[in-house]
Amino acid sequence: MEALYVEQHGCTHVTTRESMEDQVCPRCKTTKYRNPSLKLLVNVCGHALCESCVDLLFIKGSGSCPQCQIPLRRNNFRIQLFEDSYVEKEVDIRRRILKDFNKSEDDFPDLREYNDYLEEVETIIFNLANNIDVDETKRRIEQYKRDNKDQIARNRVRPSQEDLELEEILINEKELHELRSQEFVKEEKKEKLRKMREKEALIDDLMFSEGDAKQILAMHSIKPAAKEVQQRTETRKPATQFSTGIAIGHKGSFVPPPKVSEALLYSYVPPKVTLCGPDVPEPERLSSDGYLKHVRQADDASMASGFRTDYACYRALQEAFIGLFFFNRSDPLEMDTS
Incomplete structure (x- = not known):
């Protein structure tokens, strides 16, 4: 089996030659293996076509699907994300249905009615994805839109609980980032001030000291490193116990380990299975x-x-x-x- 690397939607996927040959345009029979730059497009019917066939068949902006003869429009085609056309069709239907069926659990008096509502939504999606009572299902959708027009509009602009939680997390992260930025700016100012003072001290020693200039430069180059080591030593807490939990300086007596003769050794006892019937062959x-x-x-x-x-x-x-x-x-x- 030949492994191939395919760049798709900004990610590198490892696939096989057989799986790439399965991605084929049903009209021109071009496969992903023969043409790595092949782009399959899908519409509301779920049947895929390559980009070239879409440009040829829908040059006037509208046309019919070569497989199911459903009227389609050119601007409704999108790049196929899933290899299975049924999954692609169901995902598109679910996205369109949930734009209108956007009620949450807070819109119902009890959990039972909310579960019935979710079951009705899944039934509508299943019927449309499998072409079951399509006309009746579309009438149910239109009736629902008419009956809940105001609530649908309110729920579209009302943020969900997940959106509120995500917004709160983003606000907390932004505040934390601002605090870290302020601390970084303070530390940077302190560091600049320290370097400026060290530079001024070096210039004063060079101007007013009678010692050798090389010794003065060497002394000032060693001072910052020595200060850093001293700060680390001061902030480090002395150890009070070993990794075993025994305190340092413990002078008590330790309990010696038991002898092998006194310890209780493990002995395996095979289980006895009572079948109340004939013996099973080994x-x-x-x-x-x-x-x-x-x-x-x-x-x-x-x-x-x-x-x-x-x-x-x-x-x-x-x-x-x-x-x-x-x-x-x-x-x-x-x-x-x-």
Whole structure:
């Protein structure tokens, strides 16, 4: 399988040759593999066409879909985001429907009515995506728009709870950023003032001191580094305990570890399974006795997920044999009196 790298919508995707050959224009049969710059466009019907075919078929601005013959307009075509045309169609329908069906839980007296409303919205989306009672569904949508015209307009401009929370987060981040910027400006001013004072002190020493100029320059170059080390040393708190939690300077006695002879060693005790029925063959005998002939063989994917044929057969035999010969001895009707 040949792996290929495709640049799409600003992201690099790893795909295969087979998946790129699946992306094909149904009219001109051009594939993404043969033409890497191929752009598939979709409309409200969900059927994809390449950009060249759209320009040819809809040169007058309108036309019909080559597959379903639905009247379409050129300005309604958009770039296909999903490989599955059904998913593309459903996403577009959901986006258009939710613009009008924009009620929230606060618009209903109880949760039951809100859930009924959500179920009605999903039914409308499903009908339109699968072409079920399209005319009746469109009439329901238009009736809903007429009955809730004012509320739809209010909800479009009313921010949702998520928008309010996001706006609050953005405001907090902006305030935090301003505080950090102010602190950075203060630190920068302090640093400039410190350098200016050090420069003035260096000039004064060079002008009025009788020492060697090289020694004065070396002394001033060492001072800032020494001050920084001193500041780090002063701000560092001395350690009071070791990483084990024992305090530094502890002089008490430690409890010695127990001897091996005194410690309780772990001993494995195999579990006893009471089947109340015949004994199940051992897993090693399942293949030789023919139990695995009618059991689905495990492929690589099944074995990777933990499925094994002999384990599945052994488990099925255990479940089949449990209680096979069981009877209640307290019931005289079930006892063998012969």
